[in-house]
Amino acid sequence: MSLVAVGACYVDTILTTPHYPGEDEKLRASSISRRRGGNCPNSLEVLQQLTAHGRSMTGLSLDLVAVLPAKSSIASQQIQSAFEPRVQLSHCIYREKFEEPASSYIFKSQSTDSRTIVNYNELPEMTIEEFKRIADELGPKATWFHFEGRIPDVTLACIHYLRQRFPLVRVSVEAEKPARPGLQELAMEADVVFYSKSWTQGQGYLSAKECLEKQSSIVRKASLLFCTWGQDGAVALDMETGNLIHSPAYLIADSKVVDTIGAGDTFIAGMLYGLNCQQESWDLSQKLSFANRVAGMKVTQEGFSGLDGALELNP
Secondary structure: OEEEEEOOOEEEEEEEEOOOOOOOOOOOOOEEEEEEEOHHHHHHHHHHHHHOOHHHOOOOEEEEEOEEEOOOOHHHHHHHHHHOOOEEOOOOEEEOOOOOOEEEEEEEEOOOOEEEEEEEOOOOOOOHHHHHHHHHHHHHHEEEEEEOOOOHHHHHHHHHHHHHHOOOOEEEEEEOOOOOOOHHHHHOOOOEEEEOHHHHHHOOOOOHHHHHHHHOOOOOOOOEEEEEOHHHOEEEEEOOOOOEEEEOOOOOOOOOOOOOOOHHHHHHHHHHHHHHHOOOOOOHHHHHHHHHHHHHHHOOOOOOOOHHHHHHOOO
């Protein structure tokens, strides 16, 4: 079995500031950190921990498909060393004329406990022809493709190619950015859809439950729908049975929110683990609870290390 995640890989620079700077204001940051980012890479970083965890070790292999700068660049070498050998980067697309990776500059305000993100990316996006070549190379060993939903027109063509060439493969997509057109069309072609709170609110839905109930009449091909809602937890809809399940947010006693960056990606990792590695062992409610647990653990710490500890408790 192989799970393939398709999305952008960023290098994040995170500045923690007392408040957001005003125009032409000089402000001193209280801390700075740098790490590899991007929705799919974040999810894979968590998945590699879960799939390699002691008695929970699985035979699921993990592949990243992302556009990276020149293979010899410092950024690409750092990304490779962070992932391999547990996450394979052999199917990434290297742009040999570029040295700089896609980058995010994240400002975290201590006064509001919120964040503002500025992205920079000069790397040409993946084309459908490049994806077809990669999909053919992976062949039938790839049992699941997860798409960030980054470039919807190309992603939609990728899904159509998979349906034609490898009809048994499962496809999941994210609907995250509210201003990005084409995500609804992606959801209509997927087996599993992950809706973010921001996308849901951007569509005018007032709750996760309302989103899934109304989306269920639109995304007829899907078998499972998920919507996260921050401190209110997450909701899942089994399209085959019509069962709507709510799982409250996982709260750790005497802990506080430290870092929400990548919380949604961590939830997706927990759910992909449940769907691929615990298909028969856990029911949907247990899978949803586990995904919430991993995400809840993540927000109480900087970064993604040690999240396989969620497996120490029964889902």
